[in-house]
Amino acid sequence: MIGKQIVPILRSFDEVKAREFYIDFLGFTVDFEHRFDPDAPLYMGLSIGPAEMHVSEHFGDGTPGTVVRVEIVGLRDYCDQLNAKNYKNAKPGLQEQPWGLLEMSINDPFGNKIIFCESLPQTNSD
Numbered sequence: 001m002i003g004k005q006i007v008p009i010l011r012s013f014d015e016v017k018a019r020e021f022y023i024d025f026l027g028f029t030v031d032f033e034h035r036f037d038p039d040a041p042l043y044m045g046l047s048i049g050p051a052e053m054h055v056s057e058h059f060g061d062g063t064p065g066t067v068v069r070v071e072i073v074g075l076r077d078y079c080d081q082l083n084a085k086n087y088k089n090a091k092p093g094l095q096e097q098p099w100g101l102l103e104m105s106i107n108d109p110f111g112n113k114i115i116f117c118e119s120l121p122q123t124n125s126d
Contacts, residue, residue: 009054010112011062015042017109018055022046025087026106026114028053048072064111075118079104096120 012018022028023046031045031052041057051070056062072078079094092104104116 005052007052007054008066008068009056009062010066010068010108010110011064012042012044012055012057012108012110014109015057018042018044021089021108022055025082025085025090027081062112065113067113067115069115069117072116072118075102075104075116078116082106 023030026048028046028048031047033045034043035041041059043054043056043058043061045052045054047053048070049072051072053068053070054061076094079092082090082092089109090106092106095103095105097103100120100122101117102120106114106116108114
């Protein structure tokens with residue numbers, strides 16, 4: 001048996017803040033939303049390009065402080081776009097890692113960390 005995909009579930013405590021951060025700021029698309037009834041916690045599927053994650057208000061779904069990595073293409077441009085939004089709770093920056101990745105780390109309002117990354121071009125040191 002071969003798995004198709006891993007989809008992380010991140011814990012959320014406030015629907016308004018989750019939408020503001022993931023949709024308005026980061027630019028994720030809502031793929032689906034589910035509640036067992038109108039007063040039940042929200043379970044939401046999000047994507048950015050082919051990358052998917054779920055955000056849940058349900059107790060026991062995810063643990064605050066989770067870290068996920070999202071590989072993307074065009075990280076420098078994405079970082080510039082985010083900073084142009086002037087979001088009051090995050091001013092992401094870029095870091096070139098010695099293991100060959102460009103990274104941008106952002107904490108969500110619930111204590112989870114998302115590390116967006118892109119492979120740096122290989123350089124010959126000959």
